[in-house]
């Protein structure tokens with residue numbers, strides 16, 4: 706069913722209708738390897754090692770893995786913030802060449818990136834202008850997104866008049882209102898308390914079902930990963946590789962009751978078992994070498 710929010714927020718209907726179909730993937734990550742620092746030098750880091758993954762249109766994919774395993778690196782490569790050392794990423798069949806594509810891809814980061822000297826709606830207008838959305842659509846799109854996260858009455862507030870949770874709610878709405886089919890979210894709820902993040906997760910699940918956007922989301926929370934994702938990509942400790950992919954197989958929007966189902970706990974426990982060794986390994990590699 707098309708809702709008003711739906712019509713206002715989606716850039717074209719293809720993302721939604723193509724979900725689960727045999728259309729080309731929205732994002733195709735091919736043999737991506739990322740090294741930082743001079744090879745052979747003491748500060749050389751192999752962050753990602755030969756990562757390949759196809760993400761379908763309208764899919765919600767979560768990247769889960771120990772700190773430092775390359776999740777942000779992978780997200781940044783997909784977003785075109787830089788070109789990987791090896792391999793390539795295709796978005797809508799076109800190669801992302803180390804340049805941002807603001808008309809196709811939006812980012813939501815952990816920290817709210819709202820300009821403090823502009824009101825909420827002014828911040829949205831700037832984002833929409835930057836993404837070449839016609840001026841006549843700015844306010845409708847902004848208000849639809851704010852309404853969708855229950856923040857419409859705060860459109861004329863300044864960011865510092867909002868709580869941290871409200872700011873992140875607005876930040877998420879801004880990522881959703883822009884006219885992109887792809888939304889990349891790097892631990893967007895990390896600074897929030899657990900209750901707030903669960904409520905925001907519910908909102909996100911509803912919004913996803915309405916807009917049909919393709920979302921790649923990084924989180925450390927196992928419950929959040931299970932609640933939100935169609936697929937969870939579990940990564941190894943550095944160098945980041947894909948250890949396994951877990952399918953959740955539950956339609957969006959998801960009700961909080963999903964968290965009470967035995968299947969939810971089973972999936973969360975499976976993920977914990979998969980990650981435990983990787984986290985121990987990551988912790989061991991972060992300690993000083995013996996005798997240092």
Ligand code: ADP
Pocket residue numbers: 741742750752770771772773774775776777778779943
């Ligand atoms: P995650 O998001 O999974 O915590 P990152 O992608 O941020 O991991 O980092 C992966 C590894 O690459 C880490 O060891 C990190 O220190 C290193 N790294 C990330 N960005 C840079 C950079 N710009 N220069 C050098 N090393 C980096």
Ligand code: MG
Pocket residue numbers: 776777778891
């Ligand atoms: Mg990170």
